[in-house]
Amino acid sequence: MAGHDLDEVIIQREGRAGLIVLNRPAALNALTHGMVLRIAEALDAWEDDARVETVVITGSGDRAFCAGGDIVAIHRAATGGDPGAVEGFWRDEYRLNARIARYPKPYVAVMDGIVMGGGVGVSAHGSVRIVTETTRIAMPEAGIGFVPDVGGTYLFALAPGELGTHLALTAGSVGAADALLCGLADHFLPSERVPALLDDLAELPVHDALERHVEPVPSGALEGQRAWIDHCYAAGTVEEILDRLRESGEPEAKKAADRIAANSPTAVKATLAALRRARALGPLEAVLDQEYRTSCAALATPDLAEGIRAQVIDKDRDPRWHPPTLSAVEPTAVARYFAPLGARELGLAATTTFLERW
8 A cells, every 4th residue: 555645644554564644744734534534444454454563653744743633624614514524524533533542453653743633533542652852732622612522531531630621621732741641642752763763663563663762751841730730620610720720829820720711611611521521431432422412512602613713714813702701601501512412423332342452
């Protein structure tokens, strides 16, 4: 399966490794529906191919692994276009996220550069997740009137203490050390070593290849902030969280409060509810089913279209949220994100045997 440079995803075999290269560098390798289907097709082909012992996914260019999904298409759907097209994209994307998590062969994600949204979905569920000094991982959804998806609420619910809540509500990003702390990555190596690692993965078992290149990770920021993060974000509501952050006396906590307050009030409340529910749902498939509900619900809200307009299309960074304040967000507006979809449910949990990975 040789690839060529015009492909949005290059699929090829290098020795014992099946290589997936996200190949839209001008768009920071953002995922399209076609790319999702192509990756799924490669995983299907390689599962029973004895020549492929390891799957490796990387991004082309020197800026990003993958900056997320096709947000302009989502904006079209949220402003009067066909929501069915975006819902279909999410169905296939979330199925791919679950497939990656349960893939029977080592799945090595080289998370060099920017990794956001959908990029987290095709990397952080893998069995071997590598970060470098250029890595910036984020689920910035609350900043565009959306709720973390692609299994993001599952990953954040598993993060130590309230670190996941902090990242989700602020829509903040983390570097290599904090990604390891939060459970979003497994190994660190300098970016300049990536080509040599890829060469070795084509010839060696994963452990042997990693042993040649992995290094101790430089220190991060969040470990020293755990005390106030765990205390403040354990509060029951977003309003109480903001009160605790502002009263803590910590400058970083004040910054976090300001970032949360700038995000969509409705999306922030729905995000907190989604995270708390995710902790009780169990396997990834059940959380992805919930995320499909929250994503479809967000598509019908004014804040998603407005958030994408302000951050991505007009870039004025001045979204006009509706409603504009947390106190004006009715409980029914949050409950709507979790309403059953009937025949449109994703239904991953119902069709998966949770022991198949083991």
